[in-house]
Amino acid sequence: MTTSPLVATTDLSEEQILERATVCARGMQRAGAELLVLAYEWAVAHPADRLDPAEAGKPGRERATILGGPGTPEVTEFAAAEFGARIGRTSHHGRKLMAGALDIRIRLPLLWGRVQALEVRDSYALYVAERTRELSVEEAGWVDQEVAEAADGRIPWTHFEALVAGKVAAAAPKLAKEKEGRAAAATYARTIRPRAGDETHGIGTFVVRGPLPVIEALETAVTTLAHRLQEQLPEPSSPDDDTPSIDELRVQAIALLASPQVTDQAPVDGETDLRDLLPAVELVVHLYGGAREVSPEHGELDRVARIDGCGPVTESWLREVLGRYARFVVRPVLDLEGLAPVEAYEIPARHRRAVQQISPTETFPWGTTRSTGPTVQIDHVVPWEPNGPPGQTGTHNLTPLSTYHHRLKTHGGWQSTMPWPGIHLWRDPHGQVYLHDTSGTRSVDRRAGARPHDLVYTWHQVDWSSISAA
Numbered sequence: 001m002t003t004s005p006l007v008a009t010t011d012l013s014e015e016q017i018l019e020r021a022t023v024c025a026r027g028m029q030r031a032g033a034e035l036l037v038l039a040y041e042w043a044v045a046h047p048a049d050r051l052d053p054a055e056a057g058k059p060g061r062e063r064a065t066i067l068g069g070p071g072t073p074e075v076t077e078f079a080a081a082e083f084g085a086r087i088g089r090t091s092h093h094g095r096k097l098m099a100g101a102l103d104i105r106i107r108l109p110l111l112w113g114r115v116q117a118l119e120v121r122d123s124y125a126l127y128v129a130e131r132t133r134e135l136s137v138e139e140a141g142w143v144d145q146e147v148a149e150a151a152d153g154r155i156p157w158t159h160f161e162a163l164v165a166g167k168v169a170a171a172a173p174k175l176a177k178e179k180e181g182r183a184a185a186a187t188y189a190r191t192i193r194p195r196a197g198d199e200t201h202g203i204g205t206f207v208v209r210g211p212l213p214v215i216e217a218l219e220t221a222v223t224t225l226a227h228r229l230q231e232q233l234p235e236p237s238s239p240d241d242d243t244p245s246i247d248e249l250r251v252q253a254i255a256l257l258a259s260p261q262v263t264d265q266a267p268v269d270g271e272t273d274l275r276d277l278l279p280a281v282e283l284v285v286h287l288y289g290g291a292r293e294v295s296p297e298h299g300e301l302d303r304v305a306r307i308d309g310c311g312p313v314t315e316s317w318l319r320e321v322l323g324r325y326a327r328f329v330v331r332p333v334l335d336l337e338g339l340a341p342v343e344a345y346e347i348p349a350r351h352r353r354a355v356q357q358i359s360p361t362e363t364f365p366w367g368t369t370r371s372t373g374p375t376v377q378i379d380h381v382v383p384w385e386p387n388g389p390p391g392q393t394g395t396h397n398l399t400p401l402s403t404y405h406h407r408l409k410t411h412g413g414w415q416s417t418m419p420w421p422g423i424h425l426w427r428d429p430h431g432q433v434y435l436h437d438t439s440g441t442r443s444v445d446r447r448a449g450a451r452p453h454d455l456v457y458t459w460h461q462v463d464w465s466s467i468s469a470a
Helices: 014-044 079-086 091-107 109-116 122-131 137-147 157-171 173-185 212-231 246-257 315-325 349-358 403-411
Strands: 188-192 205-209 304-307 311-314 376-380 398-402 415-420 423-427 433-437 440-444
Touching (some): 014 079, 014 091, 014 109, 079 403, 091 109, 091 137, 091 403, 109 122, 109 137, 122 157, 137 157, 157 173, 212 246, 304 315, 349 376, 376 403
Antiparallel strands (some): 188 205, 304 311, 376 398, 415 423, 423 433, 433 440
């Protein structure tokens, strides 16, 4: 295999490259410092008294909230969504940035000054702000004095994390003791879902967090059963024999332990059908039809399937891995476009599944929450009316939204329209428009001189005056 030679894209000398890189890094640091200032100013512009007292307490209405730690003022709840969207990030990131800016400006003045002087990167200050959020103003100020000098990157990041953790515990020992109690209660055993873009190749992750005795007992049980499996393997006939590694056997041991039928006395041998021992679980696998591709060198090529929540796998993987553990139920293809709308406000399960297939994540700008998540609702884009036109509940008028963004759309001054299923236009209260579809979110530039209610796009014209914000 030959590699192409590297070709320079500029005529800069080595010294010039390094000088330009220094300027770029400095510019990024300056931008981070300025963004903190703007996040703080955005919070100042949205005080709690901006809310209408007559609307207070009504279902779904915007509320006042404290984003930062003790000593920081209340701000309006929906402000973070608009700030986050405008910088191309999630509502959660907007809240996080505003909270950090308030904390650093009010509770960590030494770090604020060093960030604005470009002596400390904003990420270091934001980390301290998050770690000191439960402390009082005085306790946070003491931590500020203790860590501000070392926050300029002079020590490795892991050492800085340890320094901050130690100072936070020293500032509030009673709180540190309470955190130990909360940590002891925060036990779990759960599947870690892959992030968007992760290549899982059919492999998942299951994590257990519990008291040390429980973890040691699990370790002993898995190790013991894995060695039992290893002892019953046939002797390899040649060095090329594909003998399972001890790690692979440990995974098989966990699969066996997951079944209540397996005990220390249960037989584990080559005659055991793992499918009969495993508990019942369900994976949704999407297979693609059409003609198979054939290669002159390799013959019939593998097609790629997709497992909901896990990502793509090959059909060979389905046969070799799931085939060993699973029994398959073949269901007909869900016709996303052929689902007839219904007259009821309630959303049938088939329509819900179809909407979740059209939009894998909620459709608010930059949203990342999976549409199948417990906090996501299926919203009528055009509000359902008891005496409205027929067929209001259908894939043409349904979209997944988290509870927070549903409230924001209803009461926060945002507007949305869905020209086609899965394609959404959103407009924030200041007129910025976002396009969200299956490829993600993009900001849509307004025509020069156009008014917010008279927006024209190269592919679609929207009359915002006829669009309800509810």
